[in-house]
Structures are given as C-alpha cells and as structure tokens.
Amino acid sequence: MGAASCIAVWLASIQTERTAGSVGERYAVLIASTYGEGDPPDAVQPFYNQLCMEHFPRFKSLSFAVLALGDSNYEHFCKFGRDLDEKLAALGGFRLCERVDCDVDLDASFAQWKVALHRSIVEITAAPSTTCKPEEVTGVVASSSVQTPSKRTAAHTRDNPFLAPIVDKRPLTRDVSTKLTLHLALSIAGSEVSYESGDACGVIPQNDLRLVEEILHKLKFSPDISVQIPKSGTVSMQVALLDHLQITRLTRKMVSAYATMGRCQHLMDLLTLEQQQNLDAYVWDRGLIDLLYEYPEVVRDPADLVAMLPKLTPRLYSISSSPAAHYGEIHTTVAVVRYRSHNRERGGVCSTMFADRSHADSHLPIYIQPNKKFRLPQDGARPIIMIGPGTGVAPFRGFLHEHRALGATGKNWLFFGERSAASDYLYREELESMRKDNFLTRLDLAFSRDQGHKVYVQDKMLENAPTVWSWLQDGANLYVCGDASRMAKDVDATLHTIVEQQGGMNTDAAQEYVDALKDQHRYHRDVY
Ligand SMILES: Cc1cc2nc3c(=O)[nH]c(=O)nc-3n(C[C@H](O)[C@H](O)[C@H](O)COP(=O)(O)OP(=O)(O)OC[C@H]3O[C@@H](n4cnc5c(N)ncnc54)[C@H](O)[C@@H]3O)c2cc1C
Ligand SMILES: Cc1cc2nc3c(=O)[nH]c(=O)nc-3n(C[C@H](O)[C@H](O)[C@H](O)COP(=O)(O)O)c2cc1C
The missing domain is CATH 3.40.50.80 (Nucleotide-binding domain of ferredoxin-NADP reductase (FNR) module)
Structure with missing residues (x-):
C-alpha cells in the first residue's frame, strides 16, 4: 500500500506542474503495484484517470522510471505498472531506465532495476559513482515526503513471524458440507505483536504433507535430499515442498520451465500466443501433481524442481477483532477454499491448513500487515x-x-x-x-x-x-x-x-x- 501513496503524490506533482503550465526539469521514480484485475491501486485511480484524459498535455521534460510490482499468479501480471510506463512514454516522458516487472520474490529484479536507475542518475548528474550509490536510489524511492514512516517498528515480519497459539477455532457457518467459514482466535499475549483495527494478519502457510509425499513418490525423490532455497539455505526436499515452494497452483512460468525441461510438445503449443486462453484454462485448476502425472519422467534433478517452483507466499486475513475489545488476541474470519477438479479433491493451502491441519494447540507463524488506508475516522462522532x-x-x-x-x-x-x-x-x-x-x-x-x-x-x-x-x-x-x-x-x-x-x-x-x-x-x- 506504501507504493500506492508514493505513486499518487508523484503523479499529483506531475499534474500540478502541467496545470500550472510551467514544466521544468522533473524526475519521477514510480513504484506501481497492481490490484483488482490488472487495475491501479484505489488511491491512484483518480490521478491515472486524469493522465488518461484525451487532452492531457504532453510532458516537455519529464524523465521517469517505473518499477512494476505484481504477482504472476494473477492473470494481468504487473498490468498497471506496464500501462503507466507506456502512458508516461506516450505523453512524451523520457525513460531513465527500462521498466522492470517484479514478481512476489522481488529481490533480484529490484536489484537489477536499482542498478539501471542508479547508472542513469549518475550519467545525468555526472556525479562520480562514489557519491551516489545504488543503495541511495532506494532512498529516492522510499524517502519521498509521501511516505509516512510507521511509528511502530514491526517486531515480527514475514521473514521473522511470531508463532501464535490458536486459542479458539469454530465454524461460523452451519451447513459446513457446502461452505465452511471459520472464526479463529490467536493469542498474541506477552508478545511484541500489536495491530490496529483495519490491519490484516499475514500467515505463513504450510502445504499438505499428503500431497508433498505423493509428489516425492511420483518423482522418486528421497524426502531427505538436500536442496538450496534462496535466502533460506539448505533444507531437505520434504521441508522445501512443505514450507517453501508453491505446489498447488500452476503458473505460465512453471509450465514453460517444465515444457522446456521435458520437451513436451503439447505444453509448448499451449505456450504460444494463439493458445493463451487454452493455457489459462489449463493452469486454472491444476497443480504440480497434474504435470507429474500427465507428463511423467521429466524432472530428474531436485535442483531443477526447486528452480521451477515459485515461492510459497504468505496469505493475508483482515483482522476481525479490536485491540481495545479483545486484548491479547487476534481474530480472523476464514472462508475455507475446497473444490474438485480433474478427479481430485483440492483445497486452498492456508485455509485448509486452518481447517484440517491445525488444532487448539497449534502455533501459526503470523505477522501484521498494517493497512493505514483502512481506518476508523479519528472523529468518533462521524457516521x-x-x-x-x-x-x-x-x-x-x-x-x-x-x-x-x-x-x-x-x-x-x-x-x-x-x-x-x-x-x-x-x-x-x-x-x-x-x-x-x-x-x-x-x-x-x-x-x-x-x-x-x-x-x-x-x-x-x-x-x-x-x-x-x-x-x-x-x-x-x-x-x-x-x-x-x-x-x-x-x-x-x-x-x-x-x-x-x-x-x-x-x-x-x-x-x-x-x-x-x-x-x-x-x-x-x-x-x-
Ligand atoms: C488484504 C486481504 C485480506 C483478506 N482477507 C481475508 C479474510 O478476511 N478472509 C478470507 O477468508 N480470506 C481473506 N483473504 C484471502 C486470503 O488471503 C486467501 O487468498 C484465501 O484464504 C485463499 O488462500 P488459500 O491459501 O486457502 O488458497 P490458495 O492456495 O491460495 O488457493 C486459492 C486458489 O485456488 C484456486 N481455486 C479456488 N477455487 C477454485 C475452483 N473452484 N476451481 C479451480 N480453482 C480454484 C484459485 O486459483 C484461487 O486463487 C484476503 C486477501 C487479502 C489480499
Ligand atoms: C486484491 C489483490 C489483487 C491483485 N491483483 C493483481 C493483478 O491483477 N496483477 C498483478 O500482477 N498483481 C496483483 N496483485 C499483487 C500485488 O500487485 C502485489 O502483491 C504487490 O507486491 C503489492 O504491492 P504493495 O503492497 O506495495 O501495493 C494483487 C494483490 C491483491 C491483494
């Protein structure tokens, strides 16, 4: 959400300059995340609408750089970042560096963009590189006056979650055979975890052991083989599949890597532009296990499997409690995802972990994802x-x-x-x-x-x-x-x-x- 406010103010400043008709030398560094179905974040929509107006004047001297944030599990990957980059260029803006599209695991692509941007800034300012380091470019992006620094320092983050015991778990729906929605209460008593109403709770999920075992069996891999997971180091293959890698959903990238590895002609055909719709339908309700059955004997090296699978990402849940009313607890309200496809019962990783693979004493790794844009009015008298x-x-x-x-x-x-x-x-x-x-x-x-x-x-x-x-x-x-x-x-x-x-x-x-x-x-x- 931080990126959203950052971009809003940059665009506002561009807009103000244009309206005043006094465009000077201007630089805009924009970090644009995509929401909805390929849409701009809400806070940015009005500015983007203005940019897209038919008679929006052309920039005379705007230099800009766009970093697009997204998630390749979504159909319209980084679409808003791409649209914005094209729009600014179409309006006469000059690219300081090429746009980079970042997936959820963004360290490498962010570093690549930072270096390119740094190089460009050094060229423009003709400053010796010792006075402007790539690290400082981060400062340019994040330090703009638009970012309100958080007063709270998060003690627990997605990389350092808090292990919260479940203290209550009960169904909120009655006919649980057709739809199960759970109320979960987690204890944060005595911890440094704190939140405000409107925040979300991030949960680090774990895959289903039965599915992991089936995958290992199908691949004839020992659960104990050691593999390298970026940022996490050496772990066993079983731990990698349980805790680190996404196995239940397919992405275009995964299909592409698998097709190349196994020279699977049918998959290769699906990856062509004309077959986009068929590819979407193929990945929609399949996971890794389906690839392994449909095109067996493709992956022989555990490292290849690790390389082709995206990281398992945390899931967010809007917090349904109030720190003032539910001291020492965080409540969430979770709809359990279950469906059947290709002769297999399937479930969402995190919601079925709550429903099927956790009990009263389980400890769940959590962190708080603040949502400063979703707060009660400060004036308690406002309706x-x-x-x-x-x-x-x-x-x-x-x-x-x-x-x-x-x-x-x-x-x-x-x-x-x-x-x-x-x-x-x-x-x-x-x-x-x-x-x-x-x-x-x-x-x-x-x-x-x-x-x-x-x-x-x-x-x-x-x-x-x-x-x-x-x-x-x-x-x-x-x-x-x-x-x-x-x-x-x-x-x-x-x-x-x-x-x-x-x-x-x-x-x-x-x-x-x-x-x-x-x-x-x-x-x-x-x-x-
Ligand atoms: C800010 C925010 C707040 C949220 N708050 C809540 C909340 O309060 N409560 C809540 O329940 N969720 C909430 N969510 C959603 C939540 O984060 C998870 O996305 C959700 O629980 C599913 O996660 P999962 O791991 O169980 O499923 P995943 O493993 O992520 O699987 C879900 C995927 O399964 C596939 N799928 C689902 N159904 C079918 C089907 N019928 N056929 C084929 N494929 C299918 C789809 O690809 C879908 O994207 C929130 C999300 C965000 C971003
Ligand atoms: C409700 C929702 C919808 C999203 N839609 C898309 C999408 O259409 N395309 C995409 O690439 N990413 C999508 N994302 C992923 C975000 O762009 C990604 O998580 C990004 O890193 C968010 O950055 P921010 O938290 O700085 O705004 C979506 C995320 C959420 C929560």
Missing part, C-alpha cells in the same frame, strides 16, 4: 457505512467492537450478505445483539438464496438510496471489504447510481463526487 458481505464482514466486526469499546458516538450502518440466513449468517448473535441495543444503528441483510430472485448488498444499498445519500451528506465514511472481482465493482457502480439519482448529478459530476470522497479519505476499500 460510518460498512459494506462487507461474506468474509468482508471481518474488519467491520473489528470496527464495531472498537467503536463500542472506545465509546464512539457516531452512527454505524452495516450491510452484510451471504447465501442463506439459516446457514451462512456470520456472527449472527453478536450483530443482532448490537442492533438490538441500538449500538448498530442499521443492519441491512442480503441473503441471495433465501427468495426466488437473487438479492445482493448493492440491491440493499439501492433500496435505501435516500438514507445512504443523507448519511454521506452528513459526512459518513464509506467502507467496502470482500470480493474484488464482482462485489466491489457492483457496489462502486451502485454508489455512482445513488449519487447521480439522489444528488441530481450527471455521470461526470457523480464521478467527481466519488473522487472527492476518496480524496477526503472517506471512501475506503479493502478488496481481494
């Missing part, structure tokens, strides 16, 4: 509207407990949705009790399958459009959490509709109103 269907309710349970523990006087409104009230009404007793004593001013529920036609949270917003509008006019903050692919888009479109209808605005004016909400830090989204 808040929270839209959180499914596990999107998690941070709002935290917000509500926090507000109550701190005696905040502002009105609270929650929109919650799921499939059915009988089986999927998460935190039902707590929410209804908060509603009953009027602490929760409004609770609007959308159970999509409880009537003949589907009802979603955005339908409930529209039904209550005049009241949503009046809360917004009274200064309410609006929060959205949960599914990024559909829900957040539909809710955003509904917000625009409400502003148009209730505020009597045309599409452009409604867009400006929503942009202003974002600029005033009153429209927050935590979507995944």
Whole structure:
C-alpha cells in the first residue's frame, strides 16, 4: 500500500506542474503495484484517470522510471505498472531506465532495476559513482515526503513471524458440507505483536504433507535430499515442498520451465500466443501433481524442481477483532477454499491448513500487515457505512467492537450478505445483539438464496438510496471489504447510481463526487 501513496503524490506533482503550465526539469521514480484485475491501486485511480484524459498535455521534460510490482499468479501480471510506463512514454516522458516487472520474490529484479536507475542518475548528474550509490536510489524511492514512516517498528515480519497459539477455532457457518467459514482466535499475549483495527494478519502457510509425499513418490525423490532455497539455505526436499515452494497452483512460468525441461510438445503449443486462453484454462485448476502425472519422467534433478517452483507466499486475513475489545488476541474470519477438479479433491493451502491441519494447540507463524488506508475516522462522532458481505464482514466486526469499546458516538450502518440466513449468517448473535441495543444503528441483510430472485448488498444499498445519500451528506465514511472481482465493482457502480439519482448529478459530476470522497479519505476499500 506504501507504493500506492508514493505513486499518487508523484503523479499529483506531475499534474500540478502541467496545470500550472510551467514544466521544468522533473524526475519521477514510480513504484506501481497492481490490484483488482490488472487495475491501479484505489488511491491512484483518480490521478491515472486524469493522465488518461484525451487532452492531457504532453510532458516537455519529464524523465521517469517505473518499477512494476505484481504477482504472476494473477492473470494481468504487473498490468498497471506496464500501462503507466507506456502512458508516461506516450505523453512524451523520457525513460531513465527500462521498466522492470517484479514478481512476489522481488529481490533480484529490484536489484537489477536499482542498478539501471542508479547508472542513469549518475550519467545525468555526472556525479562520480562514489557519491551516489545504488543503495541511495532506494532512498529516492522510499524517502519521498509521501511516505509516512510507521511509528511502530514491526517486531515480527514475514521473514521473522511470531508463532501464535490458536486459542479458539469454530465454524461460523452451519451447513459446513457446502461452505465452511471459520472464526479463529490467536493469542498474541506477552508478545511484541500489536495491530490496529483495519490491519490484516499475514500467515505463513504450510502445504499438505499428503500431497508433498505423493509428489516425492511420483518423482522418486528421497524426502531427505538436500536442496538450496534462496535466502533460506539448505533444507531437505520434504521441508522445501512443505514450507517453501508453491505446489498447488500452476503458473505460465512453471509450465514453460517444465515444457522446456521435458520437451513436451503439447505444453509448448499451449505456450504460444494463439493458445493463451487454452493455457489459462489449463493452469486454472491444476497443480504440480497434474504435470507429474500427465507428463511423467521429466524432472530428474531436485535442483531443477526447486528452480521451477515459485515461492510459497504468505496469505493475508483482515483482522476481525479490536485491540481495545479483545486484548491479547487476534481474530480472523476464514472462508475455507475446497473444490474438485480433474478427479481430485483440492483445497486452498492456508485455509485448509486452518481447517484440517491445525488444532487448539497449534502455533501459526503470523505477522501484521498494517493497512493505514483502512481506518476508523479519528472523529468518533462521524457516521460510518460498512459494506462487507461474506468474509468482508471481518474488519467491520473489528470496527464495531472498537467503536463500542472506545465509546464512539457516531452512527454505524452495516450491510452484510451471504447465501442463506439459516446457514451462512456470520456472527449472527453478536450483530443482532448490537442492533438490538441500538449500538448498530442499521443492519441491512442480503441473503441471495433465501427468495426466488437473487438479492445482493448493492440491491440493499439501492433500496435505501435516500438514507445512504443523507448519511454521506452528513459526512459518513464509506467502507467496502470482500470480493474484488464482482462485489466491489457492483457496489462502486451502485454508489455512482445513488449519487447521480439522489444528488441530481450527471455521470461526470457523480464521478467527481466519488473522487472527492476518496480524496477526503472517506471512501475506503479493502478488496481481494
Ligand atoms: C488484504 C486481504 C485480506 C483478506 N482477507 C481475508 C479474510 O478476511 N478472509 C478470507 O477468508 N480470506 C481473506 N483473504 C484471502 C486470503 O488471503 C486467501 O487468498 C484465501 O484464504 C485463499 O488462500 P488459500 O491459501 O486457502 O488458497 P490458495 O492456495 O491460495 O488457493 C486459492 C486458489 O485456488 C484456486 N481455486 C479456488 N477455487 C477454485 C475452483 N473452484 N476451481 C479451480 N480453482 C480454484 C484459485 O486459483 C484461487 O486463487 C484476503 C486477501 C487479502 C489480499
Ligand atoms: C486484491 C489483490 C489483487 C491483485 N491483483 C493483481 C493483478 O491483477 N496483477 C498483478 O500482477 N498483481 C496483483 N496483485 C499483487 C500485488 O500487485 C502485489 O502483491 C504487490 O507486491 C503489492 O504491492 P504493495 O503492497 O506495495 O501495493 C494483487 C494483490 C491483491 C491483494
């Protein structure tokens, strides 16, 4: 999220210069992460929209460099970084160095970009390299006034997680045969771990031992062979597959490495540009084990296997507790991912680790991922509207407990949705009790399958459009959490509709109103 604010201010400064019509010598170093489905981070969207306007003036002397952050598990890898780089060049900007696209394991690509940028800066300033070292380029990127340094120093990070014991684990859904959502409470008592409502909890997952054993068996590898894992050193093959490497999902890179190693013609064909859709379909619901069965006897050297597999990455969970109300604990609300494909029962690595491979005494490696963009208003009297269907309710349970523990006087409104009230009404007793004593001013529920036609949270917003509008006019903050692919888009479109209808605005004016909400830090989204 830090990158997002960094880029926003750089673009703002470019924009200001253009509007003032006084472009001087300017340099912009941009670190651009991609969110949603190949989209800019929320905070950057208004600036990017401006850059993309038809008559945005050309730069006369902008020199820039873009580092794109992404994750190759996503279909649109580093798309926003690529788009931004192209847009700035198309507007007349001069590249200080070529853009580099970084995957989750970004050390090597970041170092490559840093060196290229450093070289370019040295050339431009004609400064001897001893006065401007690559390390200082990091400073350029991170030191800009846009970054608010954290007051807390994280004692536990993804590289040094805290082992938190599970103190509570229970289902929140009733018909767990069709859908299981868990409430998990982890103890952080006596530790240096601290968080604020709105933060996420990072969890370092572990793969399923049964799957690891099947892979080892299929490859005829001994579990004890030693292999080298970058940054972690020498570990046994079994530990590498359990703790360090992603085995349950395929990526284009993995398929490509495997195809080359085994000269698998069918896989090679899939990797051609014309077959992109077939490749997407192939990787969508397969993992390493499928490659091993479909194209056996390809990997003979354990080091080749390690080289072709991406790193197993931490998973994030919005924290559903409040430090003020749940002292010494972190709560999370986890939907367990299970599906069947190609004659095999499969599961998400981390969510099934919670469900199937951890118990009351298990210790989970965790760290806090602060989310400064997703905070309760400082003024406790300001009303808040929270839209959180499914596990999107998690941070709002935290917000509500926090507000109550701190005696905040502002009105609270929650929109919650799921499939059915009988089986999927998460935190039902707590929410209804908060509603009953009027602490929760409004609770609007959308159970999509409880009537003949589907009802979603955005339908409930529209039904209550005049009241949503009046809360917004009274200064309410609006929060959205949960599914990024559909829900957040539909809710955003509904917000625009409400502003148009209730505020009597045309599409452009409604867009400006929503942009202003974002600029005033009153429209927050935590979507995944
Ligand atoms: C900021 C943030 C906050 C989050 N908060 C929460 C939260 O509060 N609660 C929560 O539950 N999750 C939350 N998530 C999501 C969470 O981090 C994990 O992504 C999620 O739990 C799945 O992880 P996993 O390891 O179980 O599954 P993975 O091993 O990552 O597997 C998931 C993948 O499996 C594949 N897949 C899933 N279903 C199917 C299917 N039917 N067919 C084929 N393939 C399929 C897809 O490729 C999918 O990406 C959050 C994510 C972010 C980024
Ligand atoms: C909800 C969500 C959606 C994402 N979508 C994409 C995507 O479409 N393409 C991509 O390359 N990376 C995607 N990513 C990965 C991020 O770009 C990546 O984690 C990046 O390192 C985030 O950097 P930041 O934390 O500095 O913003 C997504 C991440 C999240 C949490």
